[in-house]
Amino acid sequence: MKGLGQVFKAVTSAMIGVGKKENLIKDFERTEKSGPWPYIIVGFIMTIIFIMAVITVVKLVLP
Numbered sequence: 001m002k003g004l005g006q007v008f009k010a011v012t013s014a015m016i017g018v019g020k021k022e023n024l025i026k027d028f029e030r031t032e033k034s035g036p037w038p039y040i041i042v043g044f045i046m047t048i049i050f051i052m053a054v055i056t057v058v059k060l061v062l063p
Contacts, residue, residue: 004038006030011042015050 010027013019031039 003030003034004042007038007042008046011039011046014043015046 006026010019010023013023027039
């Protein structure tokens, strides 16, 4: 479960544009071992959630 939490943390940091060099190195090392698919899937899911949140806020604000 710690690996999945790290993937969520890495994707969230990438989405908002902040991060540390040490975390980037760890992410690349983990990607070399397990492949990029966990990052791709979590990134896709978080993008869908973000788009749905924006649509919801717009629908609430506009009459």
